[in-house]
Amino acid sequence: MSRTVKLAVIPGDGIGPEVIAEAVAVLDAVTEGSGLSFEKTHFSLGADRYLATGDVLTDDDLEAIKSHDAILLGAVGGVPGDPRLAGANIERGLLLKLRFSLDHYVNLRPTTLFPGIASPLANPGDVDFVVVREGTEGPYVGNGGVIRQGTPHEIANEVSVNTAYGVERVVRYAFEQAGQRRRKLTLVHKTNVLTFAGSLWKRIVDAVAAEHPDVTVDYLHVDAATIFLVTDPARFDVIVTDNLFGDILTDLAAAISGGIGLAASGNINPAGAFPSMFEPVHGSAPDIAGQQKADPTAAILSTALLLRHLGEKELAGRVEQAVTADLAARTGAARTTSEIGAAIAARVAQN
Numbered sequence: 001m002s003r004t005v006k007l008a009v010i011p012g013d014g015i016g017p018e019v020i021a022e023a024v025a026v027l028d029a030v031t032e033g034s035g036l037s038f039e040k041t042h043f044s045l046g047a048d049r050y051l052a053t054g055d056v057l058t059d060d061d062l063e064a065i066k067s068h069d070a071i072l073l074g075a076v077g078g079v080p081g082d083p084r085l086a087g088a089n090i091e092r093g094l095l096l097k098l099r100f101s102l103d104h105y106v107n108l109r110p111t112t113l114f115p116g117i118a119s120p121l122a123n124p125g126d127v128d129f130v131v132v133r134e135g136t137e138g139p140y141v142g143n144g145g146v147i148r149q150g151t152p153h154e155i156a157n158e159v160s161v162n163t164a165y166g167v168e169r170v171v172r173y174a175f176e177q178a179g180q181r182r183r184k185l186t187l188v189h190k191t192n193v194l195t196f197a198g199s200l201w202k203r204i205v206d207a208v209a210a211e212h213p214d215v216t217v218d219y220l221h222v223d224a225a226t227i228f229l230v231t232d233p234a235r236f237d238v239i240v241t242d243n244l245f246g247d248i249l250t251d252l253a254a255a256i257s258g259g260i261g262l263a264a265s266g267n268i269n270p271a272g273a274f275p276s277m278f279e280p281v282h283g284s285a286p287d288i289a290g291q292q293k294a295d296p297t298a299a300i301l302s303t304a305l306l307l308r309h310l311g312e313k314e315l316a317g318r319v320e321q322a323v324t325a326d327l328a329a330r331t332g333a334a335r336t337t338s339e340i341g342a343a344i345a346a347r348v349a350q351n
């Protein structure tokens with residue numbers, strides 16, 4: 001049976017195009033002769049597009065992207081301090097606009113310490129957990145403003161929005177994940193200080209927990225969670241948390257499990273009303289952009305999440321196996337982005 005999937009590809013800025021070139025090559029290698037093919041549309045969005053046209057993401061762009069089955073994104077964000085980008089918030093206008101408009105309420109960020117990969121932790125134990133980060137609410141919604149700007153009495157508000165609807169749907173998703181894994185769910189929040197939002201999250205987790213008696217529920221304040229991620233990451237199976245805490249915890253999760261160059265993610269609309277979007281956790285890394293120094297593994301592992309989301313478990317497993325073998329064979333010698341990508345693509349073609 002042949003199947004064609006319409007894939008929107010958004011390489012973006014900085015190292016985005018470098019890592020996406022390798023991710024696409026691996027997708028091509030794994031789908032070769034499989035019956036699955038990707039019909040790709042390339043979208044030139046990001047800082048360069050803004051500088052050339054003044055547009056970040058137009059309604060037409062959004063409609064065109066919506067007509068695809070899934071999205072693969074590299075990274076967005078121009079060079080910090082570039083005066084030409086002052087006033088253009090590419091992250092908000094492109095990345096967050098996509099997540100919000102496409103209702104990506106699950107930001108799924110798995111963390112695994114692959115065999116052979118050195119962790120900076122003395123005793124990492126088994127590192128194998130997934131962060132289910134809420135993707136459409138919290139302090140990210142842009143609810144706020146500034147008064148008396150530029151004066152010594154300036155007030156800047158950035159309101160965290162948490163709706164019962166939004167929290168419940170992501171919490172339900174997290175419980176389902178836990179049920180398919182090691183049946184442990186940890187809510188991470190800051191209920192001792194953020195009492196309004198914290199109470200809502202806690203009550204909803206408790207209510208949904210009653211429907212999942214097989215899942216053990218734990219709670220940690222976010223500050224304590226950063227301790228345990230470093231001292232005892234094996235205690236985590238599924239972490240459910242809000243948008244901002246999830247952003248911060250997942251960079252830490254990457255750091256304890258081989259680095260940001262290995263961390264993949266999916267921005268998921270579970271019901272499939274809109275295309276889900278897969279991207280590395282990392283950003284555009286202006287400090288190494290254009291130098292072939294970026295590790296494309298995070299982008300490549302994001303294609304495995306994409307394949308799994310499409311129900312192509314066997315192909316996803318082949319990408320993960322190829323990455324696992326490549327990581328295990330690493331000697332520490334420097335390789336270019338293309339060399340790593342080509343090595344993984346070659347393994348995929350063989351396995």
Ligand SMILES: NC(=O)c1ccc[n+]([C@@H]2O[C@H](COP(=O)([O-])OP(=O)(O)OC[C@H]3O[C@@H](n4cnc5c(N)ncnc54)[C@H](O)[C@@H]3O)[C@@H](O)[C@H]2O)c1
Nearest residue numbers: 075076077078091260261281282283284285287288294295
């Ligand atoms: N999803 C996204 O598109 C996304 C995510 C994070 C940051 N950003 C944006 O990217 C820009 C840079 O942000 P930042 O510096 O805070 O974070 P970053 O993730 O781009 O870089 C942090 C550090 O990690 C390194 N790094 C990142 N990816 C790597 C890879 N694949 N291989 C090896 N090293 C890698 C960088 O060189 C840098 O030293 C900003 O504009 C930020 O807003 C975008």
Ligand SMILES: CC(C)[C@H](C(=O)O)[C@@H](O)C(=O)O
Nearest residue numbers: 077091092095096247281283
């Ligand atoms: C670039 C930024 C908007 C984004 C976020 O905060 O979600 C990034 O840090 C991420 O983790 O994907």
Ligand SMILES: [Mg+2]
Nearest residue numbers: 247248251281
């Ligand atoms: Mg982040």
